[in-house]
Amino acid sequence: MTIRDILKMGDPRLLRLAQPVTRFDTDELHLLISDLLDTMLAANGAGLAAPQIGVDLQLVIFGSNERNPRYPDAPIVPRTVLINPVITPLGRSEQDGTVLEEEDWEGCLSVPGLRAVVPRFARIRYTGFDQYGDPIERTVDGFHARVVQHECDHLVGKLYPMRVRDFSRFGFTAVLFPGLDAQQDE
Numbered sequence: 001m002t003i004r005d006i007l008k009m010g011d012p013r014l015l016r017l018a019q020p021v022t023r024f025d026t027d028e029l030h031l032l033i034s035d036l037l038d039t040m041l042a043a044n045g046a047g048l049a050a051p052q053i054g055v056d057l058q059l060v061i062f063g064s065n066e067r068n069p070r071y072p073d074a075p076i077v078p079r080t081v082l083i084n085p086v087i088t089p090l091g092r093s094e095q096d097g098t099v100l101e102e103e104d105w106e107g108c109l110s111v112p113g114l115r116a117v118v119p120r121f122a123r124i125r126y127t128g129f130d131q132y133g134d135p136i137e138r139t140v141d142g143f144h145a146r147v148v149q150h151e152c153d154h155l156v157g158k159l160y161p162m163r164v165r166d167f168s169r170f171g172f173t174a175v176l177f178p179g180l181d182a183q184q185d186e
């Protein structure tokens with residue numbers, strides 16, 4: 001079990017365009033995923049991207065196979081290892097043809113103590129590979145779509161504050177949500 005340090009906003013390694021994974025099912029890759037998982041669970045995160053522990057690869061993990069007893073109503077996103085992902089937004093407004101978005105609160109383990117309302121595509125298809133090189137293709141919406149977009153943004157050097165449009169809804173978690181105890185970031 002290895003819990004790695006999570007890089008914080010301001011570290012230039014969080015701004016890189018991550019490199020594609022070219023070899024699957026290697027000891028090195030499995031070890032990296034094991035470290036990411038240990039680190040995500042120790043931080044009570046909903047997801048974690050390889051660049052957040054300083055690894056310059058297109059690899060993210062997210063989700064949980066268990067319902068969190070503290071958040072019994074939170075939707076379950078299956079535990080997923082997603083490599084070399086591609087996201088396609090789905091669904092357009094009947095009025096003006098723009099891609100449908102929705103807003104919700106986000107936090108990030110690389111931006112501790114803060115939350116903001118972030119617009120994301122409401123519905124997406126995502127493709128990629130698991131650690132064995134087997135293809136993944138899913139069409140998702142809501143919280144699942146949000147988590148995938150947040151994590152995959154880490155692979156193109158984007159942190160959620162760069163997506164905020166309304167800075168009146170950006171602040172400290174303890175001030176915005178004073179009743180929240182064990183917070184779940186990402």
Ligand code: NI
Nearest residue numbers: 108109110186
């Ligand atoms: Ni994040």
